Amino acid sequence: MRHIAVLDIGKTNAKVLRVDLATGEETRVFKTPNLVRPAPPYPHYDTEALWGFFAASLKALAAEGPVDAISITTHGAAAALVDGAGALVLPVLDYEFPDPGEDADYAALRPGFAETGSPRLPLGLNLGAQIHWLERHHPQAFARAVHCLMYPQYWAMRLTGVAASEATSLGCHTDLWSPWEGRFSSLVRGRWEGLFPELRPASDHAALRDDLAAAWGLRPGLPVHFGLHDSNASLLPYLAEAGPCAVVSSGTWMICMALGGQRVALDQRRDVLINVNAKGEPTPTARYMGGREFEEMTGGQVVAGAKGAVPVPLPSRHPECGPFPGLLQGALPSQSPEDRTRSASWYAGLMTAECLGLIGAEGPIHVEGPFGANLDFARMLATATGRPVIAAGQSAGTGLGAALLAGPILAARSERAQILPDPALVPVVEDWRAQVAELWSQT
The missing domain is CATH 3.30.420.40 (ATPase, nucleotide binding domain)
Incomplete structure (x- = not known):
């Protein structure tokens, strides 16, 4: 094949x-x-x-x-x-x-x-x-x-x-x-x-x-x-990983899945659940409407090239789901398209890190789908988790995973670039988390 x-x-x-x-x-x-x-x-x-x-x-x-x-x-x-x-x-x-x-x-x-x-x-x-x-x-x-x-x-x-x-x-x-x-x-x-x-x-x-x-x-x-569920299609290439890792399947939903990792008590109130992978194994999963929120924040106008720090929205534009249910925030001030794109990207990175923490994820983080090509997102995610992010790029994800049902990739797997934590972003992470913790404590 x-x-x-x-x-x-x-x-x-x-x-x-x-x-x-x-x-x-x-x-x-x-x-x-x-x-x-x-x-x-x-x-x-x-x-x-x-x-x-x-x-x-x-x-x-x-x-x-x-x-x-x-x-x-x-x-x-x-x-x-x-x-x-x-x-x-x-x-x-x-x-x-x-x-x-x-x-x-x-x-x-x-x-x-x-x-x-x-x-x-x-x-x-x-x-x-x-x-x-x-x-x-x-x-x-x-x-x-x-x-x-x-x-x-x-x-x-x-x-x-x-x-x-x-x-x-x-x-x-x-x-x-x-x-x-x-x-x-x-x-x-x-x-x-x-x-x-x-x-x-x-x-x-x-x-x-x-x-x-x-x-x-x-x-x-x-x-x-x-065939199979789309998030599990993204997970399929990683089922043979030797050590713990996390996979983020990005699209309308940001689906965060832990392979290996810590055994933690799952809080079902925070959109944490158990999926079943293609081997039939239980897989801790957390999610939020990351792609939908990103599109709403950017107005569909995604422009790279922002310079310096930007404000980061607080969760969430869709408080009916995700790790912070009931928190209705997510507004952005008037910004240039470049700054708005960075704000939305940083927000997505921070929210994804929260999801990964809720399911005890450990090891490198593989990002599949559209957000795999978003470097602002990847840098913030790496910084917020303290772990490398391996971006698959726009073309990988559910389609490739589904194709693997027919047979393996024949070529040797090329090394993907790792995005490492950025010390300059640590204050942004700490400030955002402090604000979110204050809001969350009031719910």
Whole structure:
């Protein structure tokens, strides 16, 4: 296997990539917004628009060169209820729809943190809350469902006709999975277990449907890997690390994961949870809406070149999540685009350091995704943690991780630059932490 097509569905954008496993590089990228359609019946993802985008992109890739396999990675907190023919019985609900998170009956049903590693989250971020809400508010359609598919496996089913379940998507703050036992939680065993198809490893694959292969110019029998949750795709290259390390998967969400490290008591109130990695192992994780906050702070105008110190916002623009729930700050004074970019970058570095501290992370910090190319962020993160930051750069992350389900990178891994702590930033760290501690003590 060398040329892998990856379907990569983030919360904000969806992409189709060609990854060359000979070099570990993305050689082609197609991108489209991941649109949310309003009610009726509720806000939902435009799966048909995505399907059209995937079809056109895969056809273009086939016309340009070889495709040896397809892999899939998507954001979490999304599932598809399908009938026996694989058709949706209800649209795929947008996890930012608030109603599922406000259901008091579900709060009484859900298992505790000790069983699932899932804190109670707002909106539809606990997937179990979405399923309960759909069952309660759309009972007739729900009754027609034969399978409940995690989002990567929904797309794998459309490509292959084979239904499967997979642990990384089941284990990302869903309330559906017990990570320490490696099985469905008591919530599922009591009412929904029959909806979930056979559990398969993310690297398992089935053949692309013959009609799709013919329509898109791909070879018959092309393997389609069942795929995995996007944060775990970023984690995949580091599962063989010899010592403790941390991985930061950046995007709309900043997902911070500890491999090895200290065993610490996890505070579920602070958006700390247990994910499940591609080996099926529990993985301490903390997160906040880092990419969303960065975009809001910069107004989408990212300009490097700031000179000197800048003010750093206090948390948070999204107080419904992250390490400082309930703190509503995040405002920036009027600044040049360069200074605003540095302020937002330093803020992200400090918030990420807080997340890593909450999960006992140790060792070097690998940054995947867009923030891997942000040196202001990396310097502040290194200074705030006292540990080196290894930036993968813009092109690494979920797409490459998903491609690795098809096989290893063949080229020797090049050394990545390490960003070390900067003594000049220590006063900024100390001042920010003192202000945050004062605010946090008042909550």
